Amino acid sequence: MEQPAEPHTNGQEETHENASTVRKDDSGRGPRLREIPLRLMIPNVITVLAICAGLTGIRLAFEGRFELAVGMVLLAAFLDGIDGRIARLLKATSKFGVQMDSLADIINFGVAPALVLYAYVLDGARSLGWIAALIYAIAAGLRLARFNVMEERPVKAQWQSEFFVGVPAPMGAMLVMLPVYLGFLGVPLEGWVAYAAGAYTVLMGYLLVSRLPIWSGKSETRIRRDLMLPVILGVVIYVALLMSFTWEVLSVTVIAYLCMLPFSARAWHRRYGTITIEDDHASP
Template identity: 65%
Template sequence: MAEPFQPFEPHGHGGPRIREIPLRMVLPNLITVLAICAGLSGIRLAFEHRFETAVTMVLIAAFLDGIDGRIARMLKATSRFGAQMDSLADIVNFGVAPALVLYAFLLDRAGSPGWIAALLFAIACGLRLARFNVLDEEEHPVGWQSEYFVGVPAPAGAVVVMLPIYLVFIGAIAPDRTLGFLSSVFTVLVAFLLVSRLPVYSGKKIRIPGDRVLPLILGVAFFILLLVTYPWQTLSISALAYMIFLPLSARAYSRRAKIEEEKATMPDAQ
């Protein structure tokens, strides 16, 4: 008589044993988990009406989620598991957390349109991340086109969409029903920018001349000091500057595309 429970081979042959995984492989995943904890904590704090701490936690989550992949590459600790976990964390930290914090603080004043705007932003962020993963796997742009993102990156969208909150914190605007409707429109606009085909310069291939490294370090240190001392003013100016940068980036892309097209057709004209 056959036994009721037959032995079976674990899926994936069980994977590596815990003791066989080096610590450097665990560190990036640990940072991803901390980012998720920060994002979800921000949502809780928002519904407890501790909004400044909530926004801070969401920004910390976005920062941690933005560096975990870079740390993994620096440590040569990239893995398929880490990549999948990072993708799942992105939708929480860049989409769900900012949308819910913004809704709890401002968008709920607009009623159902505010909730629709929050949903659209979270969905747009998920679509943006899915498109990024697909393009990263299937398409590998070469040359100058690889210097541009397709649409606004999710981390930038998460920081920019909370601009109305920053402005309220510094006392520039009052959190009333009118601002709730205006913030809903702004949230939908940012959601559209996430899923658009807008070329956004990434700066990944910028090379800093040796004689400008020290001034650059000084400038970064100055920005961090401003961020720590005047966080909401600095974030407001940064978000506004990024919105101004977007049409300039698209214009630069169009000019570069025209120049490259003329170079490609020049031999035919001869």
């Protein structure tokens, strides 16, 4: 009688082992592109558009189209400001998006404003103007690096919901271009003015990396119900004036923000007894 054939278990076991090995190897590669939901890509696309706007602003500046250049830098700042909020709204935050956002920040808030400012006025100060632009760009990078490190702390101090350590990079980009706004308004930017603009640029770089307490506006301050409509009306008026008298409103906004800094430091001093944010205040 013929003996029944034995099942080829060895071959099947090898096949299963090979398949499991392949699956283990694939697990280290991360999700495939076709497996990524579309909502995860939307914030990253906005970040890429912000980078394109910032780089385009640099190109327009060296072509002499300065108003468009400043507009592109401000557009880049706007896009860079909403991508994180959209990511949280869509529940699409990711480590990849965080790295992309950091890249966009250094371009849009550091490199682009410095080069636009150099092409418009700082080149009149020759090498000193270029050094001032470099100092600001590097200061913006250091400010962003410090912010990222503080955000990664598992336990945050209570004051971090109310104060920034130094001027935030987006506002720094808006502040540093004050000489450009004034130039658009007809203020002559020749001779010694270029050197003054260089000194102002270095000062803005210092404010970025300083440990001055800057009110963030993120505290849970409640507005009285009867003041809600006046506040909304004020925002509408500000936006309308910004659209109609762009450079005048931006100049006034920058000056008002700089005047607010001593009051912010005074509020910190009343609460903690120091002028700058020291390390011993880092504990909750």
